[in-house]
Amino acid sequence: MSDFESPTHELVASAHGNAARVRELLDAHPELVDARYGPWNESPLEAAAHTGGREIAALLLERGAAPNHVGWAMLGRAADLRILLTGDPTLAHTPGAHGIGLLYHAALSGDVDTLEAAWDAGARDGLNAALHAAIRAHSVPALEWLLLRGAARDAVNMRGQTPLDAARAAPWDEGVARLSRSDPR
Known part of the structure; x- marks a missing residue:
C-alpha cells in the first residue's frame, strides 16, 4: 500500500470536508485520531481547522483528538x-x-x-x-x-x-x- 492509499492519508484528506467519511474512518481506526499525514505534515484536526470544518473538528475532539x-x-x-x-x-x-x-x-x-x-x-x-x-x-x-x-x-x-x-x-x-x-x- 502506498502512503497515498493509507488510512492516515484518507482520514486527513477527508477531514478537509467529508464528515461522514471521517466518522467511518474513526470507527475503523480510532487510533488515527491524531495521526499526521507525513507528506502534508497535517493532522485531521489541522485539516478541519483551516477549512472551517466545525462539525469535523467537533467530531475529532469528541473522539479524543488533542x-x-x-x-x-x-x-x-x-x-x-x-x-x-x-x-x-x-x-x-x-x-x-x-x-x-x-x-x-x-x-x-x-x-x-x-x-x-x-x-x-x-x-x-x-x-x-x-x-x-x-x-x-x-x-x-x-x-x-x-x-x-x-x-x-x-x-x-x-x-x-x-x-x-x-x-x-x-x-x-x-x-x-x-x-x-x-x-x-
Whole structure:
C-alpha cells in the first residue's frame, strides 16, 4: 500500500470536508485520531481547522483528538485559545497546516474575542489572508476588526480575488456593502 492509499492519508484528506467519511474512518481506526499525514505534515484536526470544518473538528475532539491552537481558534473557543497561548506563547507565531497563520483560523470563527485572543498573544502573520477568512465566515464584526488593524483591502486570495471580489463571489451582500465603504468601521 502506498502512503497515498493509507488510512492516515484518507482520514486527513477527508477531514478537509467529508464528515461522514471521517466518522467511518474513526470507527475503523480510532487510533488515527491524531495521526499526521507525513507528506502534508497535517493532522485531521489541522485539516478541519483551516477549512472551517466545525462539525469535523467537533467530531475529532469528541473522539479524543488533542486540542490545538488552530482548532480552538477556528471553533471560536477564545477562552481555551487564551489558555493554550498563555501556556506556550510561541503558538501565536506557529502556523497550522500549509503555513496558515493563527489569525486566519481565528477569523474563520467569525468571533472577535477569538481574534483578540490571538492578537493579544502577538499573532500578526496572515493579517491579509485573515480578511478572506472573515469573508468565508460571513462575519461583519471580524471583517471590521481586521480592517481596523490594517488588513489590506486589495490583498488577493489564492484565486486572485480582492476581498470585495470574494464577497461578491460568495455571494455576501453585507460584506460587499461593508467593503464598498471607505471608512475602517
